[in-house]
Amino acid sequence: xxxxxxxxxxxxxxxxxxxxxxxxxxxxxxxxxxxxxxxxxxxxxxxxxxxxxxxxxxxxxxxxxxxxxxxxxxxxxxxxxxxxxxxxxxxxxxxxxxxxxxxxxxxxxxxxxxxxxxxxxxxxxxxxxxxxxxxxxxxxxxxxxxxxxxxxxxxxxxxxxxxxxxxxxxxxxxxxxxxxxxxxxxxxxxxxxxxxxxxxxxxxxxxxxxxxxxxxxxxxxxxxxxxxxxxxxxxxxxxxxxxxxxxxxxxxxxxxxxxxxxxxxxxxxxxxxxxxxxxxxxxxxxxxxxxxxxxxxxxxxxxxxxxxxxxxxxxxxxxxxxxxxxxxxxxxxxxxxxxxxxxxxxxxxxxxxxxxxxxxxxxxxxxxxxxxxxxxxxxxxxxxxxxxxxxxxxxxxxxxxxxxxxxxxxxxxxxxxxxxxxxxxxxxxxxxxxxxxxxxxxxxxxxxxxxxxxxxxxxxxxxxxxxxxxxxxxxxxxxxxxxxxxxxxxxxxxxxxxxxxxxxxxxxxxxxxx
Amino acid sequence: xxxxxxxxxxxxxxxxxxxxxxxxxxxxxxxxxxxxxxxxxxxxxxxxxxxxxxxxxxxxxxxxxxxxxxxxxxxxxxxxxxxxxxxxxxxxxxxxxxxxxxxxxxxxxxxxxxxxxxxxxxxxxxxxxxxxxxxxxxxxxxxxxxxxxxxxxxxxxxxxxxxxxxxxxxxxxxxxxxxxxxxxxxxxxxxxxxxxxxxxxxxxxxxxxxxxxxxxxxxxxxxxxxxxxxxxxxxxxxxxxxxxxxxxxxxxxxxxxxxxxxxxxxxxxxxxxxxxxxxxxxxxxxxxxxxxxxxxxxxxxxxxxxxxxxxxxxxxxxxxxxxxxxxxxxxxxxxxxxxxxxxxxxxxxxxxxxxxxxxxxxxxxxxxxxxxxxxxxxxxxxxxxxxxxxxxxxxx
Numbered sequence: 001x002x003x004x005x006x007x008x009x010x011x012x013x014x015x016x017x018x019x020x021x022x023x024x025x026x027x028x029x030x031x032x033x034x035x036x037x038x039x040x041x042x043x044x045x046x047x048x049x050x051x052x053x054x055x056x057x058x059x060x061x062x063x064x065x066x067x068x069x070x071x072x073x074x075x076x077x078x079x080x081x082x083x084x085x086x087x088x089x090x091x092x093x094x095x096x097x098x099x100x101x102x103x104x105x106x107x108x109x110x111x112x113x114x115x116x117x118x119x120x121x122x123x124x125x126x127x128x129x130x131x132x133x134x135x136x137x138x139x140x141x142x143x144x145x146x147x148x149x150x151x152x153x154x155x156x157x158x159x160x161x162x163x164x165x166x167x168x169x170x171x172x173x174x175x176x177x178x179x180x181x182x183x184x185x186x187x188x189x190x191x192x193x194x195x196x197x198x199x200x201x202x203x204x205x206x207x208x209x210x211x212x213x214x215x216x217x218x219x220x221x222x223x224x225x226x227x228x229x230x231x232x233x234x235x236x237x238x239x240x241x242x243x244x245x246x247x248x249x250x251x252x253x254x255x256x257x258x259x260x261x262x263x264x265x266x267x268x269x270x271x272x273x274x275x276x277x278x279x280x281x282x283x284x285x286x287x288x289x290x291x292x293x294x295x296x297x298x299x300x301x302x303x304x305x306x307x308x309x310x311x312x313x314x315x316x317x318x319x320x321x322x323x324x325x326x327x328x329x330x331x332x333x334x335x336x337x338x339x340x341x342x343x344x345x346x347x348x349x350x351x352x353x354x355x356x357x358x359x360x361x362x363x364x365x366x367x368x369x370x371x372x373x374x375x376x377x378x379x380x381x382x383x384x385x386x387x388x389x390x391x392x393x394x395x396x397x398x399x400x401x402x403x404x405x406x407x408x409x410x411x412x413x414x415x416x417x418x419x420x421x422x423x424x425x426x427x428x429x430x431x432x433x434x435x436x437x438x439x440x441x442x443x444x445x446x447x448x449x450x451x452x453x454x455x456x457x458x459x460x461x462x463x464x465x466x467x468x469x470x471x472x473x474x475x476x477x478x479x480x481x482x483x484x485x486x487x488x489x490x491x492x493x494x495x496x497x498x499x500x501x502x503x504x505x506x507x508x509x510x511x512x513x514x
Numbered sequence: 515x516x517x518x519x520x521x522x523x524x525x526x527x528x529x530x531x532x533x534x535x536x537x538x539x540x541x542x543x544x545x546x547x548x549x550x551x552x553x554x555x556x557x558x559x560x561x562x563x564x565x566x567x568x569x570x571x572x573x574x575x576x577x578x579x580x581x582x583x584x585x586x587x588x589x590x591x592x593x594x595x596x597x598x599x600x601x602x603x604x605x606x607x608x609x610x611x612x613x614x615x616x617x618x619x620x621x622x623x624x625x626x627x628x629x630x631x632x633x634x635x636x637x638x639x640x641x642x643x644x645x646x647x648x649x650x651x652x653x654x655x656x657x658x659x660x661x662x663x664x665x666x667x668x669x670x671x672x673x674x675x676x677x678x679x680x681x682x683x684x685x686x687x688x689x690x691x692x693x694x695x696x697x698x699x700x701x702x703x704x705x706x707x708x709x710x711x712x713x714x715x716x717x718x719x720x721x722x723x724x725x726x727x728x729x730x731x732x733x734x735x736x737x738x739x740x741x742x743x744x745x746x747x748x749x750x751x752x753x754x755x756x757x758x759x760x761x762x763x764x765x766x767x768x769x770x771x772x773x774x775x776x777x778x779x780x781x782x783x784x785x786x787x788x789x790x791x792x793x794x795x796x797x798x799x800x801x802x803x804x805x806x807x808x809x810x811x812x813x814x815x816x817x818x819x820x821x822x823x824x825x826x827x828x829x830x831x832x833x834x835x836x837x838x839x840x841x842x843x844x845x846x847x848x849x850x851x852x853x854x855x856x857x858x859x860x861x862x863x864x865x866x867x868x869x870x871x872x873x874x875x876x877x878x879x880x881x882x883x884x885x886x887x888x889x890x891x892x893x894x895x896x897x898x899x900x901x902x903x904x905x906x907x908x909x910x
Contacts, residue, residue, distance in 0.1 A: 250516045334535045337543075338614030338644075345543065345615060346670070349566040352538045359537060439523075445535070458519055 026120045032062055032137040039066055039133075042124055049127075056104070057088050062137040071130030073149025080110040081132065081145060101139055113146030125203065155181070158260050160427060163299045170260045175205050175279040181262035182209060186269060190214070196227055198278075199235040205279040206241060215272045219288055219469040223274050238278040238285045248466060252432040255468040256285040257293065264298040274469075288471035291463060292488040294429035295319065305493045312490060315423055322420035322433045326363045327444035327452050329413045333359050335448030351407040360445030362406050366414040367437065369396055374418070539566065542609035545586065546672030548657025549633060550622035552592055557625075559599035560590035560658040563607075564670050585669040588661045596636045613642040617676040619689075620650050620657035620708070626734065626741035634696075634739070637689050645690040648679045651734040651741060653707040663710055664725050675708055675728050682761045684730040684750055696739075700857025700868070700875060702849075704753070707732040707744055737851045745841065745853075752841035755802055755834075756785050756854045766810070769829040777810025778830060778892070789860045791867045794874075796882035798856050800842075802834060807894035817895040827890045834888035842884045850880040 028035055036051075043049045046068075053064040063085070067077070088108045097103050105114050117123060118141045123133050130148035155177065158170035171178045179193050193209045206227060210220055226245040235241065238258070246255045257273070259265050260282050265275055268286045275286040295315055300308050332339055333348060340348065355362060373392040380388055397415070400406045417437070424430035436459060443451030466473035476484020486492035548560035564586045589606060593599030604611060619637070621630060637643050652660050661672070668674040679686035685706040687695075695703035710726040717723065731747040745753055754760045760783040768775040782805035790797045808817065808826065815822040845853050852858075857875045860868045871878050 333538050337536075337538065337541060337612060342543075342545075342615045342617070342673075345538075346564055346566070349538045349541070349543070349564075353566045355539070358535075448535070454523075458522065462519065 027118045028120065028123075028135070028140050028142055030138050030140045032064065032135060035135045035142075036064060038120065039123075039135075042120070043127075052082075054082070054086055056085055056136065057108075061100075063134060065132055065134045066127060067132040067147070068127055068130065070150045072132055072147045076111075076149065077132060077147055081134075081147070084108045084110055085134075100136060101141055101143060104134075104136070105143060109143065109145060111145050111147060115144045115146075116141045117144055118142070128203065129205075152177075161259065161261050161264070161298075163261075163297065163302075165302045166298050167261070167263045169262060171262060171277075171282040171284060173280050173282055175207055175277050178262070178277050178282075178284060179207055179209065182266055182269070182275070185262060185266040186211070191269070194224070198227060198230050198241065199232055201233045202235050204235040206235070207277040209269060209275040209277065211269050211272070214270065215274055216288070216470070219471070220274050222469055223276070223287065227276070235278060236280065238276065238281040238283050241276055241278055242285050247468070251462065251466055252435045253291070253463065253466060253473065254294070254426075254428040254432065255289060255466075255473075256287045256428075257289045257426070258283050258285050258428050260284070261298060267298065267301065268293075288468040290468065290471060290475050291473050292475075292477070294426045295424065297425035300491055301494065305491060309490050315425070316489065318420040318423040319433060322417055322424065322430070323436060324440065324452065325417045325420070326367060326413055326437060327440040327455075328449075329410070330359045330363050330441055331444040331448040331452055334445065348407075348409050351409050354404045355407045356405065358445075359410070360441065362410050363413070363441050363445070364438070366406055366410055367417070367441065370414050370418050371434065536610060540609055541612040542607055544611060544613045544616045545670045546618045546620065546661055546675070547616060548590075548620040548622065548652070548661045549596070549625055550656045550658055551625040551628050556592050557595060557599055558590055558592045558622075558658065559596055559603070560588055560661045561600075561603060562586055562588050562661045562670070562672050584664075586671065588658070590658055596633065611642075613640070614644060616643060616647050617670075617672045618648045618650055618679070620652045620660050620675075621705075622652050622657040623654055623741065624656070626651050626736070629739045630736070631739040634689070634693065638693060645693075646688045648676060648686065648688050649692050649705045650675060650679070650730075651705055651707040653709040653732055653734070653744065655710065660708065660710065660728070663728070665727070666713075666725055671728075675730070678708070678728060678730045679706060684747070685733040685754065685759075692736075696736075698855075698858055698861075699872060700852060700859070700861045701855035702851040702853045703736045704733045704745075704853050705736065706730050707734040733853075735845070735849055735851055735853055737849055742849045742851060745844070748837055749841040749844065752834075752838040753853060755783055755804075756787065756800055756838065756842075758783065758785050765830070767830070767833055769813070769826065769833060771829055772813050772815070772825070774811070774813035776808055776813055776826060776830070778806055778890075779809050780804040780806035780890070782806070787854075787856060787859050789856050789864070791860070791864070791871065794871065794878060796856070796860075796871075796878050798842075798882050798884050800838065800884065800886045802838065802886065802888040803891075804834070804888065805891045805893060807896070808892055809896055811895070823892055823895065827892050830892075831888040831890045834890065835886040838886045838888065839884060842886070846880045846882070846884075850876045852876070852879045856882070 036053075040051070048069045050067055050069050051064060052066075053062065055061060056063050065081075085104070085108055101116055105116075117126070123142055123144070126144045127133055130146075130150070132145040132147050134143040134145065136143075152174050153172050155169045155172055157168050161170075169181060171181065183191060183193075188211070190212045191209065192212050193207050196206045196208065197203050198206045208220075208224060208227065223245065227241065230241070230244050232240065232244065242256045242258070243249070248255065257265075257268055259268075265284050265286060269275055273286045273288060275284050277284050295312070300312070303311075333352070337345060352359070357365065373388065373396070376388050377385060377392075397411055401408045401411055421430045421434050424433060436455075440452060440455045443455045445451075447454070463473055464478055472479060475481075476488055487497055491497075542563045544561055545564055546562040548562075550558040550560070552558050565584060589603050591599045591602035591606075593602055600611065621633070625633075637647070638645065660675075663671055665671040665674045668677070678684070685704055687703070687705040692703050692705060695701050708728050708730050709732070711729045712723060713725065713727050714723075731750065733745040733750045733753060735742050735745065751760070751763055755763075760780075762779065762781045763783075765778045765780065766775065767778075782803075784803035786801040786803070788799040788801075790799075808823075811817065813826070815825065817823060842854065845851055852875065856879060857868070857872075860871070
């Protein structure tokens with residue numbers, strides 16, 4: 001059952017601009033001048049390229065090095081590469097050294113990451129990745145020295161996922177840093193990190209990380225082959241990969257965990273998920289993911305069990321509020337007045353007196369305004385952010401009520417809904433609730449509670465049919481497994497959670513294939 | 515899948531006939547209705563409707579009032595039946611009637627005496643009305659008077675009557691209760707009866723004479739859908755005790771055989787009814803059990819002595835059984851109406867006997883021997899020991 005029945009592949013857009021050229025197979029010549037001209041031709045008008053010619057060991061052996069300024073650790077380049085090469089003693093006679101390049105590698109280049117290559121395409125890629133390429137006269141191969149450095153952001157506190165308790169580091173834009181943050185937490189050779197390059201122009205490094213033996217092999221193979229199949233020019237963020245390999249593009253529900261917290265990603269890996277890092281993005285993605293996984297925060301496992309179960313309950317209640325409160329309000333006030341307690345009804349009726357719009361229009365108006373305010377708050381520079389909250393909170397909220405354009409209960413409903421949508425721990429998951437709110441409001445305005453139930457049934461049907469890389473989205477509640485229920489709606493004490501709760505895990509795989 | 519889902523959503527409106535959306539500001543909520551009979555035999559219906567702008571709390575929590583400084587208004591019309599009258603009221607009222615929140619229905623005394631069978635049909639048939647609406651008789655007056663009486667505390671006066679019914683101070687009967695009692699064998703239905711009384715006893719107090727208050731003290735007895743009489747407050751208390759409906763009652767009485775008086779609160783009531791038939795003669799044994807405490811005493815007794823407490827318990831029990839016996843006798847002699855459900859007891863526990871006496875139960879009940887015993891258990895005597903005057907210099 002599990003691992004089979006992957007959804008259909010979404011169409012992958014082909015926007016190939018840069019056709020592979022003939023230089024792909026072209027090799028270095030033994031003439032230093034020729035190589036120099038060729039490299040200059042490749043990097044023509046690239047002002048950030050640095051070319052430096054020198055003599056090895058003060059002898060007549062000419063050589064040059066080539067790199068891109070800013071991508072390379074220049075201090076180390078000068079100290080550990082250029083200095084030994086230029087001042088290091090070479091045995092006499094110089095010409096009698098049989099293999100010059102291995103000799104240089106072994107004796108003079110005091111840098112750990114060194115390799116040899118002869119292809120221009122390879123050399124070009126290495127230079128672009130931040131390596132230093134050394135060409136020596138009369139040699140038809142070049143030495144590639146990994147000296148990537150330059151200015152990068154340091155590991156910071158997570159900006160979009162904060163916790164009270166838990167580690168304070170977060171992923172950065174550098175893929176290596178990110179994988180190292182994971183490796184630090186999972187000190188196991190089972191943690192495999194495979195590298196791929198995606199993007200014809202950007203040539204972005206993409207790393208697939210998983211725990212061998214724990215992860216679901218079929219999901220892993222599927223993820224790998226989907227990433228392999230991607231043909232796209234530009235990958236700027238992990239979101240590109242996510243959208244190109246997810247199964248249901250038109251589902252409001254996300255199928256990937258998106259996180260910038262290494263501890264949370266490590267937990268996902270240990271549950272058997274497959275993580276994907278994208279160079280240049282501080283957000284790692286991971287799948288297969290379930291509905292309940294999105295309702296959990298990393299802190300759920302750090303804090304004590306009673307507190308966390310209370311918090312989880314609040315989260316589920318507020319998720320329902322985020323989804324349903326405005327539509328329930330519309331349905332109750334326009335269709336089912338008998339369901340509201342009398343005194344509350346009188347208060348609402350008094351507040352609604354003089355409001356020009358029907359409750360449905362009022363609700364949509366306020367919800368759209370709220371979403372607009374939120375969007376403005378996210379995009380605006382920090383300096384102007386306060387203006388938005390003042391305008392949004394005071395002007396729109398209070399003034400609209402005083403002017404009699406919207407009723408005060410509606411403002412309460414909308415703000416409560418807004419707060420509720422923030423309690424959903426995963427940002428990409430809360431988007432689904434914000435989105436589905438609107439069709440539900442319209443249904444409620446048209447058919448009352450009947451419409452809401454229809455809407456909920458449609459959502460439920462969709463959720464039950466949804467799969468993330470072969471794993472049913474509602475697992476372990478539907479299909480139900482007793483072991484899995486220990487960590488879905490509630491979390492059992494840690495010592496009872498010795499079995500992996502996700503079907504992607506080894507135990508479930510055994511169950512599924514057996 | 516999304517396309518299929520969309521298709522489904524498109525079909526939903528076509529399938530449904532449920533287009534009954536009404537905005538709240540197009541509704542007028544019935545808070546209470548009053549029914550009276552006119553002299554020419556027609557029905558006068560009065561409706562109490564909140565003024566929305568006034569009934570809820572206004573801006574900044576300050577109460578706001580409607581056009582005439584009121585939070586509600588009352589409308590009435592005369593028709594051949596309730597719907598006819600309501601139709602006429604609707605002609606004067608642009609907002610649709612909404613009866614789901616009606617709290618109380620008042621029945622004028624004249625109408626109650628004439629019979630309320632026709633009215634009950636409407637309240638049980640109309641799906642918009644709730645069976646949990648309280649049914650109250652306007653004692654000694656017209657229902658429309660009660661609907662126009664301002665209450666100093668409640669914004670909607672009918673709310674006060676509902677709260678009174680809920681608080682357990684008197685008989686509280688909803689339409690549901692009434693119809694259940696009516697349809698049961700061996701019990702005669704009763705309802706609460708509310709009258710308007712001045713808040714202060716001094717009639718010249720001008721501030722207090724501006725409004726009247728609702729008083730729920732009596733119980734109206736309906737025999738064959740007709741009001742036949744009332745039980746007063748003490749009799750109501752006995753009735754409720756026998757029917758096991760009391761929750762908490764205050765008693766302030768002079769005890770027979772003791773000088774002085776006492777105030778007792780009873781908060782645990784039990785009653786046990788036993789009906790035995792001897793031929794056509796019924797013998798009813800009512801055992802009352804009450805647990806409570808003494809909260810006021812002016813009796814020259816040392817209450818820290820257990821024996822003295824026993825004396826009070828005994829005397830108080832005698833008083834209660836006398837009161838109860840008087841109540842039962844009243845129902846027996848005045849109306850021949852078994853409001854206590856003794857017949858129901860027979861019906862439930864001695865069905866074969868009941869079948870024989872069912873037809874003439876009213877007569878059997880009126881001739882029945884009644885024995886009432888009351889056992890009172892006083893657990894506490896307040897936070898002081900003896901009465902203060904017991905220690906004082908001016909001993910009486």
